[in-house]
Amino acid sequence: MFAATFLWIALLQYVWLGVQRAEPYPALILPGFPAHCPGCLLETGEPSTKEPELIVRFADGRTQRVPMDTVLPPGPSVRLIAFSAAFTDGSFASNPDARAWLRSRIDQRFPGQPVSGLDIVWRTATYPAADASSVEYGPPKTVHVDLGGAQ
Template sequence: MFWSPQSVRRLVLGVMVVLVLQYALVGIVGVVLREPWPTLVLPAFQNVWDGDDELAVPRARLIAISSDSTSFEVPVDAVWSAVPTSQQAGFLREQCRPQTLSGTPRTERCTLPEARAWMRTQLQDRYPLHQIERLDVVWEEVFFNVNERTTAQAPRAQPTDTLRVPL
């Protein structure tokens, strides 16, 4: 027979040695350089930053505009309390993002009449002393300095666009 038990053992042992060496090589290269893409080992999907010294994260802020032209920031929970906190950013990105940022009008669903009426009801229940006429969804890029060699700095925000939702 072509595959004797001894040759199978050698093959399995050889593969195991190669896997251990490959795993060690990935660890060494990951410490010295950046996390390499694996050949036989799947990525760890860790929070390994692989880029410049700044990390830009999109964020949406809700600004309510009253009939007397006063404005105030509204927590996302005030309008969408039924949406879990962990999913609110994704919800806003898919429902209340301007077409200029997303490239499609499908992300402006919160401007539909039914959605506007629902948001108006939510805001009236939460803020009964204010006559809110408009809700602005202000999108901004928040920049975090992720360079370990510098001292901690407060993140800076740069507005990118606003979706105005008349209520």
């Protein structure tokens, strides 16, 4: 008798869920977790990520592309997450302490060479196939950081 009652309650929940399109709480079934974010893997079926490219600007006008570990020390794959969280928007560029820290990291890489700035070029990379050569890049967004005044 208990099993039959339990099954009827579960069945009624599924019927009610189908009509209401909402999950009663607490319930015998767990709520679903649909992706409601544009560009998410669950919506598009194609993985994508933001990739940074760092370009150091020197006082004499030269530029040089450098790897991300120029700014962050080598480490596990969470480096990209940490870098993205800190440097995606330009808000850090107005913070003198952040600029001084960036300058100190770049000065370690290029001792004795006067650095005037850093450009962080963010591009969205989409991987439509498992083949790495089929990467599609979206339009870049550049964050300019003036390091001339940060000492």
